[in-house]
Amino acid sequence: MTTRSKASRSAQALTATRHPLPLALFYDATTQEEEPSSYKQAAKSPHWCSAIAAEFYALLQNDTWELVTYDSFMNVVGSKWVFKIKRHPDGSIECYEAYLVMQGFTQVPGVDFIETFSPVVKSATVHTVLSLAVSCGWDIC
Incomplete structure (x- = not known):
């Protein structure tokens, strides 16, 4: 008895794909427009300019940074x-x-920042605290 793994296959069967049409369509759809690798390239397109403006506006709205005067240190x-x-x-x-x-x-660690910490809360903990607040009539603000 010969299993499929031991059956001989031609080189063409190993290299050819069963469904070349979807791969061709995917390749055509993804190669129509490339992502720019620099700001200079992106600034030439109105699509990318609006994406840049939206990101910058979101950063300003979220108070992501604080503008300070530059010192040499x-x-x-x-x-x-x-x-x-x-x-x-x-x-x-x-x-x-x-x-x-x-x-x-x-x-530089210890010079520019002291520690890196990202507080993480499990969803079950948040659910429990909110359930407790609702059952006790606490304000959730």
């Missing part, structure tokens, strides 16, 4: 724009997204 952290195209499952463009990311690798 300060370590200024650089930034970089990252651009991504969000797509629908069929490959069509859903939206253009721009992210302003900080280059935190230039910071």
Whole structure:
């Protein structure tokens, strides 16, 4: 008895795909527009300019940073724009997204920051506290 794993297969059967059409359509849909690698490239397109404006406005609304005067002893952290195209499952463009990311690798631990901590709460804890607040008639504000 010969199993499938031991059966000989031709080289063409190993390299060919069973369904080449969907792969071709996916390739065509994803190669129509590329994501820019720099701000200079993105600034030429109105789609990317509106994505940049939306991201910058969101950063200002959330009070992400505080503007201070520069002193020579300060370590200024650089930034970089990252651009991504969000797509629908069929490959069509859903939206253009721009992210302003900080280059935190230039910071020195103990000099520029003391500790890194991100508070994390389990959803069960939040659910319990909210249930307790509702049952006791506490204000949730």
